[in-house]
Amino acid sequence: MSPDHTLPPELIACARAVRLLAMDVDGVLSDGRLYFQTDGQEIKAFHTQDGHGIKLLRRAGIEVALITGRESPMVSRRAAALGIEHVYQGREDKLAVLRQLSARLGLEMEQVAYCGDDLPDLPAIRRSGLGISVPNAPAYVREHANWVTQRTGGHGAAREICDALMDAQGHWGAVVDTYLHEKL
Template structure:
């Protein structure tokens, strides 16, 4: 529901305008959800560059980003560091209490949070966030609780779609385009 998809409903736009924190699950949202284990015991994950650039754009616009994931992965730590994500929570089975603690620390309420996830540990945050988001590959019982299901799959630009939508809803999209049109980025 961004520029290259169907228009956003006005009620969703209004809720996106209040967002000051974008909280994301990792596996199935920032990645395609597959886990690849190497013979040496290492792990590989693939992240999409579109998602990374979208995260940088929303951060420049003053929206904080958090990753809240059930797994603990050095690859996620590296990706978060590369993107300047300061709020990284790994090995979290119950995500809602972590989201509440983060909101308290940042002096935000849940109405100012957009949360994207794809599985049962994400259900409560999706349901209680100001804007609950999921991806097409999530089970239907997760998607039905989301305010927004992205057009793009997790790991293939879903997060960029969310970031672009946030910037558009908050009236910052034209400034982003102008920056790049005039070679100032």
């Protein structure tokens, strides 16, 4: 049983090397729209399948990071719920953050996958070993990505990435098997 969407064959070797998946938030983990209540409180919608994919990816030994230009308590809450330790908010220079994090984790940039959807993401997309974008990104961003997901941001794109990475690294079968076997 394979995941719904798999990587193009020419990207499998890049995906096998990935030890860190870093993502933008607005437009990747959310649909990019900003919701505000009358009291000014921000609301974000996150897809539960993305969250489960992130948990599975972390169990498979791949680190996950969020790097966003905005600051939001909702991002902190979502990251905490998913056990994501590497959360950088209010950071426009995403490549600088990615380089610092990679160095701290002892990783080369070829071991990093990065997914973004807008201009501030371009340097990180271009420098990562596996640069990813989403179909709701502008064409001038998508054209610089190694891979563009089929699912849009906030609607399963992160899950698609997680599943594809686990599949490329040989973890997918074991993940599915844990859910197929009945527990008595």
